[in-house]
Amino acid sequence: MHSRKPFYILVALLFLAGVAASIYRGIEHNVPFLPGKQVQSWAVDAKVSFQGVGEATEVTFSLPSDPAFEILVENATSPGYGLTIADDELGRHATWSTRTAIGQQDLYYKVTLVPTGKNEIVAKNQPAEPLPFSWPATEKAAAEQIMDEIWSRSATNLSFAQQLNQSINASERSQNIELLLSGNSPASLFVNMLNSKGIPAQKVNGLFLEDQRRRQQLTTFVEVYHQGEWILFNPADGTQGRPDNLMIWDRTGKSTLDVIGGVNSQVTFSMLQDTRSALATSIDVLKNKDALDFSLYQLPLEEQSLFKGILLIPIGVLMVVFLRVIIGIKTSGTFMPVLIALAFIQTTLLTGLIGFLLIVAFGLMIRSYLSELNLLLISRISAVIIVVIGIIGLFTLLSYKFGLSEGLTITFFPMIILAWTIERMSILWEEEGAKEVVVQGGGSLFVATLAYLAMSATWVQHWVFNFLGIHLVILAVVLLMGQYTGYKLLELRRFRPLAGE
Amino acid sequence: MLFARPKTLKDNGVLGMNKRNIDFIGRYNPRKYYKRVDDKLTTKQLALANDIAVPALIGTVTQQHDIAHIPEMVNNQDGFVIKPSQGSGGKGILVITKVENGHYFKPNGNEVTPSEIDRHVSNILSGLFSLGGKPDVAIVEGLIQFDPVFDGYSFEGVPDIRLIVFKGFPIMGMLRLSTAASDGKANLHQGAVGVGLDIATGKGLHAVQFDRPIELHPDTDKKLIDITVPHWDTLLHTASKAYEMSELGYLGTDMVLDQKLGPLLLELNARPGLAIQIANGQGILPRLRHVEQMKNKSMSVEERVAYAKKHFSNSPVA
Numbered sequence: 002m003h004s005r006k007p008f009y010i011l012v013a014l015l016f017l018a019g020v021a022a023s024i025y026r027g028i029e030h031n032v033p034f035l036p037g038k039q040v041q042s043w044a045v046d047a048k049v050s051f052q053g054v055g056e057a058t059e060v061t062f063s064l065p066s067d068p069a070f071e072i073l074v075e076n077a078t079s080p081g082y083g084l085t086i087a088d089d090e091l092g093r094h095a096t097w098s099t100r101t102a103i104g105q106q107d108l109y110y111k112v113t114l115v116p117t118g119k120n121e122i123v124a125k126n127q128p129a130e131p132l133p134f135s136w137p138a139t140e141k142a143a144a145e146q147i148m149d150e151i152w153s154r155s156a157t158n159l160s161f162a163q164q165l166n167q168s169i170n171a172s173e174r175s176q177n178i179e180l181l182l183s184g185n186s187p188a189s190l191f192v193n194m195l196n197s198k199g200i201p202a203q204k205v206n207g208l209f210l211e212d213q214r215r216r217q218q219l220t221t222f223v224e225v226y227h228q229g230e231w232i233l234f235n236p237a238d239g240t241q242g243r244p245d246n247l248m249i250w251d252r253t254g255k256s257t258l259d260v261i262g263g264v265n266s267q268v269t270f271s272m273l274q275d276t277r278s279a280l281a282t283s284i285d286v287l288k289n290k291d292a293l294d295f296s297l298y299q300l301p302l303e304e305q306s307l308f309k310g311i312l313l314i315p316i317g318v319l320m321v322v323f324l325r326v327i328i329g330i331k332t333s334g335t336f337m338p339v340l341i342a343l344a345f346i347q348t349t350l351l352t353g354l355i356g357f358l359l360i361v362a363f364g365l366m367i368r369s370y371l372s373e374l375n376l377l378l379i380s381r382i383s384a385v386i387i388v389v390i391g392i393i394g395l396f397t398l399l400s401y402k403f404g405l406s407e408g409l410t411i412t413f414f415p416m417i418i419l420a421w422t423i424e425r426m427s428i429l430w431e432e433e434g435a436k437e438v439v440v441q442g443g444g445s446l447f448v449a450t451l452a453y454l455a456m457s458a459t460w461v462q463h464w465v466f467n468f469l470g471i472h473l474v475i476l477a478v479v480l481l482m483g484q485y486t487g488y489k490l491l492e493l494r495r496f497r498p499l500a501g502e
Numbered sequence: 503m504l505f506a507r508p509k510t511l512k513d514n515g516v517l518g519m520n521k522r523n524i525d526f527i528g529r530y531n532p533r534k535y536y537k538r539v540d541d542k543l544t545t546k547q548l549a550l551a552n553d554i555a556v557p558a559l560i561g562t563v564t565q566q567h568d569i570a571h572i573p574e575m576v577n578n579q580d581g582f583v584i585k586p587s588q589g590s591g592g593k594g595i596l597v598i599t600k601v602e603n604g605h606y607f608k609p610n611g612n613e614v615t616p617s618e619i620d621r622h623v624s625n626i627l628s629g630l631f632s633l634g635g636k637p638d639v640a641i642v643e644g645l646i647q648f649d650p651v652f653d654g655y656s657f658e659g660v661p662d663i664r665l666i667v668f669k670g671f672p673i674m675g676m677l678r679l680s681t682a683a684s685d686g687k688a689n690l691h692q693g694a695v696g697v698g699l700d701i702a703t704g705k706g707l708h709a710v711q712f713d714r715p716i717e718l719h720p721d722t723d724k725k726l727i728d729i730t731v732p733h734w735d736t737l738l739h740t741a742s743k744a745y746e747m748s749e750l751g752y753l754g755t756d757m758v759l760d761q762k763l764g765p766l767l768l769e770l771n772a773r774p775g776l777a778i779q780i781a782n783g784q785g786i787l788p789r790l791r792h793v794e795q796m797k798n799k800s801m802s803v804e805e806r807v808a809y810a811k812k813h814f815s816n817s818p819v820a
Contacts, residue, residue, distance in 0.1 A: 326520060329519070372621075375617055375620060375621045375624070377566065377624055377628060378624070378625055378628030378629070378630055379628060424630075428625075428630060432593065433692065484524065485520050486518070486520050486521040486524050486525055487508065487518065487520060487521070488508050488511060488512075488516075488518040488520075489518060489519055489520065490505070492511075492518050492519060493505040493506045493507075493508060493511065494504060494505050494506070495713055495780075496506060496511055496516050496518075496776075496779070496780065497504075497505065497506040498710070498713065498714065498715055498780055498783070499506070499511060499514055499516050499779060499780060499783065499784065499785060500506035500507065500510040500511055500514065501510070501514060
């Protein structure tokens with residue numbers, strides 16, 4: 002007797018691999034766990050405008066790079082301009098260029114964004130300690146006094162920043178702060194004071210996303226480094242943390258828009274909220290990243306829809322194994338119910354059941370005539386197949402004439418299976434009577450119906466196609482059931498006389 | 503209570519289908535020997551080579567065009583049986599009890615026309631009754647003259663004796679009696695009566711129909727547990743011998759009693775059903791476990807039969 006251990010390890014590995022692959026797909030690729038899930042997306046238009054002065058013009062515009070938003074589509078329209086989009090030490094940016102630009106110039110950048118839910122800004126590496134800001138003589142004393150005072154009642158860099166932000170925005174500000182604010186913006190003052198204490202901090206530009214807003218401007222925030230993460234502060238109102246609807250447009254700390262050869266440049270934003278399917282969104286994102294790896298969405302549409310059907314078979318098979326091994330229902334033919342259930346998916350359940358019963362009933366009548374002809378089995382089965390095709394054709398034609406569109410789906414029944422079913426049922430009838438035909442045929446249809454119900458559930462269809470790992474889990478369960486030595490449910494009834502009651 | 507508790511069944515040693523398949527058939531029946539039992543013609547030849555009595559072989563039909571020879575084959579017979587060599591569950595067995603001037607009659611008196619026989623044999627050859635639809639061979643056998651000892655116990659059909667043999671030990675037995683409900687067939691799921699038999703004596707212990715205990719034969723009203731199967735020792739020996747012949751550890755043997763020839767081996771079964779437990783009113787598992795625990799004892803047929811009589815009987819003989 003060889004050890005069962007490797008088997009159980011294999012089953013456990015299959016199970017874990019399947020679950021892990023599914024979870025990875027859900028979390029990392031944002032494939033929704035439930036079908037029909039919707040996500041919000043944002044369409045943001047940035048309009049860069051300036052007055053051309055008739056010189057060679059170069060416009061550099063920072064593009065968004067925010068871990069909290071995934072870029073689905075982006076494009077820039079700029080007739081007459083050369084355009085390059087680059088990602089270098091200046092961050093992601095677009096550069097428009099032209100030899101001459103005269104008068105009002107409008108350049109557009111459009112982007113569609115999807116929230117990723119990753120709201121923290123994780124620092125890739127520890128930032129270098131900033132150089133202390135050299136305060137003008139008029140401000141030096143006031144600034145140092147404030148910094149020292151707040152430093153003494155703070156414990157960490159973070160609490161220092163929090164205290165400082167509050168002081169700058171206090172309703173009754175100290176004389177010193179009023180003095181400093183008269184010559185500095187709150188953001189600059191905040192950053193300079195943090196830098197003077199050796200705390201990495203920089204200005205970032207963010208955009209508040211609000212549906213159907215136009216002509217919006219960027220808002221300046223300050224991010225402060227704290228234990229591997231950048232924490233956002235709003236020095237204009239003293240709040241800390243990222244507001245829900247904020248998108249960080251530009252984190253370079255430099256100006257968002259640079260125009261050479263133009264004057265009166267400005268950038269305004271308009272935006273629109275949109276709802277789209279979470280699944281379609283994640284597929285688009287994957288396509289953008291060229292990271293479709295094991296997704297079936299790489300296949301041509303025709304093969305995709307083929308696989309959508311094929312990948313349901315494991316679910317049907319699982320049902321049949323369960324119903325036979327654990328429950329103990331008898332079916333005629335091992336996987337005939339699965340094939341019938343596949344046909345039901347095309348025909349819908351009620352039409353399918355009626356169609357199946359009609360075809361088998363007519364087939365049995367014709368088969369009883371064939372049995373009088375004393376044919377060889379092969380030619381009899383072949384004759385039944387041809388007759389089944391005839392019956393299907395007749396029903397299709399009749400239902401078309403009567404305007405019953407449901408009847409047209411009858412063509413989806415696997416004809417060889419039907420012919421075999423008719424042959425088997427006919428023999429069963431002759432040998433064991435009509436009752437047995439009803440019992441066995443009914444059992445098969447019952448199992449087929451259950452398999453159909455499992456296979457037609459939208460979330461099942463969603464899972465088997467989008468989370469291929471689930472098939473490893475099914476394999477593990479099927480293997481495990483193959484080892485089940487306990488009683489079948491129906492045996493508990495069958496062997497009841499042996500329970501000594 | 504519609505369902506028994508699994509725990510109770512387990513405590514009573516009831517063997518379930520899954521456990522039978524995995525722990526006994528899968529473990530003790532090597533696949534390569536299945537042909538010896540699944541093909542009745544092979545079984546017959548093996549039995550003859552091992553001096554086990556079987557019903558007379560009148561002939562075989564392997565080709566469609568040989569069907570025409572059947573009438574001359576059965577010319578001098580009082581009756582005959584046509585069965586598929588690889589059939590299962592009693593499917594495809596045609597019994598002709600009377601041949602009169604080229605007219606054939608079934609046990610219930612209905613006539614079977616020659617063309618019906620032709621069609622039946624043709625179906626057999628095409629594999630309609632064989633597992634997986636493989637082309638098959640039809641066997642024509644001599645009719646068994648049933649021992650009258652079962653008169654009144656069986657209705658219109660073939661009483662047969664099923665013994666479960668595990669590693670050569672006959673461990674449980676039952677007598678299957680056809681009824682009107684089973685249409686002369688001895689299959690329990692079709693309504694035949696099963697009578698559990700004491701391994702030591704061949705006496706009836708307990709009887710069931712449709713998995714429910716009964717006392718009297720439904721058609722003849724005879725008290726079922728009064729039966730004692732004659733030739734019991736021969737039956738046990740034949741069953742035990744079938745182990746060496748088939749080399750299958752978990753085996754069902756089906757035998758019939760012929761008036762003149764005594765016990766005849768009808769067929770072997772590598773996947774015997776579980777209804778024998780219900781017929782005996784007890785689970786088979788304790789006996790299987792008992793044999794499993796007797797490691798590496800090589801015993802002769804006589805020793806095994808004696809051992810089984812001593813240990814697996816409900817009223818052990820000293």
